[in-house]
Amino acid sequence: MGSVKLQARLLAIILFVLGAGSIAYQIMVQKVPLTQSEKDPVWVVDAQVDFVARASKPVKVRMYVPPLDSGYTTLNESFISNNYGVNVNREKGNRQVTWSARRADGSQALYYRLMLTPRYASDSVENDPGPQFRPAPSLKGPEKVAADALLEPIRDHSADVETFISETIKRVNELDNDNVQLLLGSDLSPENRARVVDLLLAVAHIPAEPVHTLRLMESQEQEPELWLRSFNGKKWLYFNPVNGQQGLPADRLVWWSGQDPLLRIDGGKAPKVTFSVHQNEMSALQLAQSLKLKDVSSFIDFSLYELPLPAQQLYRTLIMIPVGVLLVLLIRQLIGMETLGTFTPVLIALAFRETNVIAGVLLFTSITVLGLSVRSYLEHLKLQLLPRLSVVLTFVVMMMALISLFGYKLGIASGLSVALFPMVILTMVIERTSIVWEERGGPQSVKVAIGTMIAAIFCHLLMVWDPLVYLVFTFPGLLLCQAAVMVLMGHYRGYRLTELMRFRAMVDEER
Template identity: 60%
Template sequence: MKGVKLHVRVLALALLLIGVASTAWQIFVLNIPVSSETTEPVWVIDAKLSFTARDNSPVKVQMYLPPVWSKFITLNESFISKSYGVNTDVVGDNRQAVWSARRAEGNQQLFYRLMLTKRSNSRFSESEPGPQFSESPELIGVEKVAVEALLKPIREQSADIETFIREAIKLINEPSNDNSRLLLGNDYTQDNKSRVLELLLSSAHIPVERVHTLRLVSSVAQVSELWMRSYNGKRWLYFNPETGAQGLPNDRVVWWTGDEPMAAVEGGRNLKIEVTANQRTMNSIMLAQSIAERKENKLWALSLYDLPLQSQQTFEIILMIPIGVMLILLLRNVIGLETLGTFTPVLIGLAFRETQVFWGVILFTFITALGLSLRSYLEHLHLQLLSRLSVVLTFVVIIMALISVLGHRLGLDRGLSIALFPMVILTMSIERMSIVWEERGGVHAGKVGIGTLIAATLSHLMMTYEPWAYFVFTFPGMLLVFMSMMLALGHYRGYRLTELFRFNAMIKGK
């Protein structure tokens, strides 16, 4: 016996650990939310391209798109155009959309929409290898002298690539430095400062490239912001060419790299780009599912969310039955509540989903009372058990049909829902209650009937509790946890709560 108990305990512990581990893995690895009401912000970026096409000429429009290695996860992107074909290509480290049309004339508009989330992208890595050496440009005359004059203090005041670049940016933006002013040529635009920075760093054999970003701010017209980046042998370093600040802010999205503009048109003129960003909220479970679909995560294919919607709705009900059974197990084995059968209260509780508890209790009590009256009458006819049950079942069906018809005539929708009561369960409940009545009296039969309704009501409340329904459906590993608890209660031989009250009265009597 001890070996059996040990076996049960080990099995229960194993099921508990597996259930908890699978749930924790879904929460912390797959980032599945623990609540159905959890929402997360997502960003929708709209780009509008407008231009004038040359009459009856082929048109080709190219626009850079955010790369796959962006630190944000792309949920969806769409291309909207009329009479244009669209393709996406990978050009170096960039992605590019290409709209094309054989003939176009007049004003044209193209639209691009991107939805992304700030969740970390597994493809994003600051340690992705990059170039570590750059050929020095050939300089002559005063330009060569100015570059060498700037590089000398930069080398003296820097210790590594990061500090070297920051010192270079600092000197370029210093208005009193004659060498910087010479190289800038009185052109203090950000684009020209970036050119001079590239010149200085290339002369020091430090590779650097331009990074164009957009800022995630709602209701503000977006203008691409230029940053510079360089690979120091371990990771990519991002710098603001105006301030020298190192590191991209969290609200910046890398759109493309290089010297070329965001978009270009062939066969048209007066190209204009308008970019706007808006923040929205999205249900976290839908967000997690969208991310899994974008990543083609095969583990999500094993999720219940991958089933058709109708099947999902069915399993949302089925998966809650073990919770109702667990409650009945506690009520019977620990508390000592007597019911008609083991799973009868659970099935009645399921029927309460449509009738609601109040009307369900009334209809169940009414039909059971009529069935008991018929059962008492049939007892005098000395029928066999199977025949008696068949007659009672038919009587229950007739009563349910009459209640449905009367409910429809009187405009009572709850009367129609009586058809959802399990007929066989009602029949067996009537039979069992009549047997209890004969063996232990009407008072005890009434207690058992009341206990059944109490258990059915509690199980209904448990099985229809929305947070529980979501949690079990999303994390089915919890069923293993319930199974381990059922195994642990299987060897419970202690007093029930109702028995403690009984023996307490006996002790007081002594």
């Protein structure tokens, strides 16, 4: 007996570990939302290109756009223009869109829109190693002296590429230093500071390149923010050339890298690019479904959401049946409430799905009472079991039809739903109730019937609770955890709540 209990406990542990493991995998790896109402941020980035086309000349506008592996999941990318051809290609490690037209005249406006979200996004793909050495530029005169004077303490206070770049940025931003002033001249802009930092790094043979980013924050107009990056042999290092901040913040979107300007235009003049960023929200579940349509890997690929919608609706009902069974098991084993079998309350609860609880209880009670009267008379006729059940079933169908007809005449919609009560279930409930009445008396029969109805009501309320339906349907591993609890309950031999209340007086007397 001990080995059997041990096997049952081991089986329960295995089922629970498998169920909990699958749930943890969905939450941590697949990033499945825990609630149906969970929202995810969706960033909408707009870039508007305005320029004046030269009359009777071909127009070609080239602009860098973000890479698709920027650490975000791209939902949509749009190139909006009127009578322009659009082509996207790669140039120097960047993506570039080219708008072209044979003829254009006057003010022109081109639009680029990008929708992205952080959910389901993999880390930015930067596995391609960068250069680790570059030749030093040729400096002469005061610039060489100033660069050497700045680099000497930088070398003394750095231990590797990372600390060398940080120290260089720190020195260049000491604007009261004479050497820094000489290299910067009168231009103190971030672009010029980045140029001086890059110059000093080049003298030290350390390659670096500018990276232009956009901050994902609600804004009407925004200018790209300049950063520097360098490859240290293992990974790319990002630095802010103004304040020395290291590591690209999570809210930065890399737009393009390199010294080239964002926009180049042929056949036009007065170009201007305006950036605006807006934040929207989208249901995490709808987001996963939209990504599935775009052939982007998501948890929906391997879940019940992959089924057709009619099948999904069916399984949303079927998958909650074990939940109702578990509740009935707990009610019977822990509380001690008697019911007409284990599955009868669950099947009655399923019938309640098409009616409200009050109407369902009234319909069920009325049909059961009438059916018990018919069954009692048939018992008086000494009919055998099979003919008796057949007659009861026939009367149940007739009563269901009559109630539906009266409900229709009286304008009561709930009366029409009585036909959804399973006829066989009602017939068997009537039969079992009458047997309990004969064997254990009327009061006990009423008690069992009331217990069955209470259990059915609680099962119905639990099985239609939307948050729980979503959890069980989305995380089927919960069923394995329920099975583990059922296995453990199979060896429960302790007192039930009703037994504790029943023997309370005896325990008090012993004290």
